[in-house]
Amino acid sequence: MHQANRASDKSWPHIEAVIFDWAGTLVDFGSLAPTQIFVDAFATFGLHITLAQARGPMGLSKRDHIRTLLADPAIQAQWIQAFGRTSADADIDAIYQRFMPMQIEKVAAYSQPIPGAVQILQTLREQGIKIGSCSGYPRQVLDVLLPHAAADGIAPDCVVAGDELPAGGRPGPYMALANVLALGAGDVRRCIKVDDTTPGIEEGRNAGMWSVGLTLSGNEVGYSPAELAAAAPAEVQARVARAAQRLTQAGAHYVIDSVADLPAVIQQIQQRLARGEAP
Known part of the structure; x- marks a missing residue:
């Protein structure tokens, strides 16, 4: 059976939701x-x-x-x-x-989408996958950010702020699980947490989800777009390698450069689910 047919077959294990961080993940390249x-x-x-x-x-x-x-x-x-x-x-x-x-x-001023972010959200919606999000930002900050991001095509189905859950924030699982509840996802093992920070990866792991770490677009590498364009390739490679190591040590199942690379990871996770694997 082809991958596309399997994805549309509800009896076959499929990803229910992807929960994204904000700065360095969906917007604000470099988490500046x-x-x-x-x-x-x-x-x-x-x-x-x-x-x-x-x-x-x-x-x-x-x-x-x-x-x-x-x-x-x-x-x-x-x-x-x-x-x-x-x-x-x-x-x-x-x-x-x-x-x-x-x-x-x-x-x-830092609300611009990271390249590929708008397209990945559109692809997820076309596949019937729910889109969640959470942030270390407090609600007051997100309330300013969200309209600007939405105008540029970044509008998740759910947004949880870092200061609005009594249980606390990262690295605890609480914001990720609040997304699961709000989105009505039925199985955390069919959810993916995407983040550019080590507490965010730990959050996903603690919530029982697949966790995907981002290097080049995020905090661990820390380049602005202009700095990245001017950086020597060897320096970029070294920073990305250090970031990948930190995110892997935090528990990331996969590490990629940015959300633009996420479709291939989702396909791999779908295949692992089909084999009966869990995060």
Whole structure:
């Protein structure tokens, strides 16, 4: 039986839903919007953090991201030098309150779809596969991002924000499972989580899903489109290899450059389901 006929046969195991991350996955090539804002927000408190440090906890909810950054010994040392004491929960809140308006102001400027994203969503819909999404962004930020993304053709069936579930965010399974509930998917083993961060991959694994990691478009590689165009091929290859290793260690079943490469992975997963395999 041909693959296309099998996919249309409901008695044959098929993918029910694909759940995407946002920045670095569907929009914002290089996951630039959140990264620079963390640098800028910490700078208002007199703390210097690098883009590499800012990228480290990416994928967590933004408050947890700030908490993790402040726990870094080098950044905590800067805090103690500046304020004469260790940081407390109130300081996390203060940085978060400084971060939020800066992120809201800038997120729309980074709403452009990643090449191939619009086409993959269209293909999934044509195949009857439901489209979910979740993000480390809080709801206030997503409410600004979503209309811009939708105007460009990025409009999942479900969107879950990083601050709206009492159980918490990544690497827990909660946002992915909230998508399963909202979409009415009947089997997590027939769902795919697609993400460019290690907490996002762990989220998918913890939810019992197939997890697909993205390298070139995402946080782990971290190139803007212009930087990628100017980078030496050997440097690009090295960054992609490091990203692939990190995502694989986090539990990714597959690692690809971007969502543009997802159709081939979906086909492979369909074939594995047909053989009785599970994530």
